[in-house]
Amino acid sequence: MIRLHHVPGSRSMRVLWLLEELGLEYELKTWSLTDGSLRSPEFRAMSPAGRIPALEIDGRSIFESGAIVEYLAERHPGAGLAPPVGEASRADYLEWVHFAETQANILQNLNFHHIFLRPVEARSVAMTKLDTKRLEVTMKALEAHLEGRDWLLGVFSAADCMLGFNLDAMFRFVRSEGFPNIAAYRARVEARPAYARAVAAGGASMYAQDFYEVSDG
Template sequence: MIRLHHAPQARSMRVIWMLEELGLEYELVSYNFFDKSLRSAEYKALNPAGRVPALEIGNGQVICESGAAVEYLAELGEGALSRAPGTPDRAEYLDLLHYAETTGQHCANLTQAHIVLYQDWMKSPTQMGLEAKRLAVTLRRLEAQLEDGRDWMLAGGFSAVDCALAYGVFVGEKFTSLDDMPNLSAWWDRFKARPGFAKALPKEGEALIYRKDFYPPPEVGKPEETS
C-alpha cells in the first residue's frame, strides 16, 4: 500500500492530486507543519530533511521530492498522465514538471517571510516585495503557456504537469493576484473543478499554514521617497 506523509497546504498536495487522478489506493498521514513533528527521529528516518512529502512506495523505498513522486506516479499503469520519451510533448513535459519548483521556491520564500518569521523585526519588506514580483513573473510564464486557448498546460491534454504546477498557483495566489492572468485563472478554475482537487484540501481541525486568503507585500518606499 502506498503511504503519503503530508502536511496540509504543503507541496505534498501535488502527490495527493496525482494519487486521486490515478485512482490509486493510499494511506494519508498528516502532520502539523509547525509542531516539530517533521523533526522527529521517526519522521527523519523517512525524510532526513524533515520535509513533506515522503511517499512510501513499498519495499522500504521512499521518495522525498514532490517532483520525483509526481513523475514516478505518472509512469505507473498506462502512463496516461506522463509523456513518454520520444513523444511530441516530452521536452515540454519535463521542462514544466521541473518548472513547478521555480514557482514553488518563491511560494516557500514568501511563506517563510510572511508566516514563519512571525515577528516584524525578523522580516525584510524589500525581500517580501521582491519575492512577490518574482513569483508573479514565474506565473506569467504559465499564463503565456495557455495563450493558444488550450485547456491544460500541455497541448495533448491533462497531465502530471498540471498537478505539479497547481501547488504554485494554490499558494501563489495568496501572495500575488491572478487578476491580470485570465488564462491561468481559467485553468485554475478548471483544475479546482476536478473531482480529486478537494481531497488535498485541509480537513476540519487540521493546522493551517495559511490563515488568510491573501498576504499583501508590505509597502516599501525607496530611501528618497521615505525621507
C-alpha cells in the same frame, strides 16, 4: 501499501491529488510543520532533509514531490499522465514539472515573509518585494503558456498536479488582474473530481487571508 506523509496545504497535496487521479488506494499520515516532528529520526529516515512529502511505496520511501509525481505517473503508464521517454512532448512535461518547483520555492519564501517568520521584525520588506516580483515573472510565463491551452501540455498530465498545487497561493501575493488564463486554469483544476477528493481528504489551504499586501515596513 501506499502511505503518503502529508501536511495539509503543503506540497504533499500534489501527490495526494495524483493518487486520486490514478484511483490508487493509500493511507495518509499527517504531520505538523511546527512541532519539530519532521526533524525526528523516524521521519528523516524517509525524507533526509526533513521535508514533506514522503511516499512509502514498493517497499521503500521516496522524497521530493517532483520525483514522487514522476515515479507514480511512470508506474501507471495506462493512465496517460506522462508522455513516454522519447516523445517530443516529454521535454515540455519535464520543464513544467520542474518549473512548478521553481515557483513553489518563491511561494514558500513569501509564506515565510508574510506568515511564519518570527519575530515580525525579522521579516525583510526588500526580500518580500523581490520575491513578489520573482513570482510575478513566473506567473507571466505561465499566463502566456496557457494561452489557447486548457492544461500545461494541452491535455491533462501529472505536470498539472505539480503546478496546480501552486494556484491556491499565487493570487494571495500577486493580484489576479492581468492573469485571466491562470484564473481559468484554476477553475478547471478545481472542477476536477479527483482534486476535490484530494482537498476533502487532505485538508484545505493554510491561508487565513485572501491577499497579503507588501507592507512598507
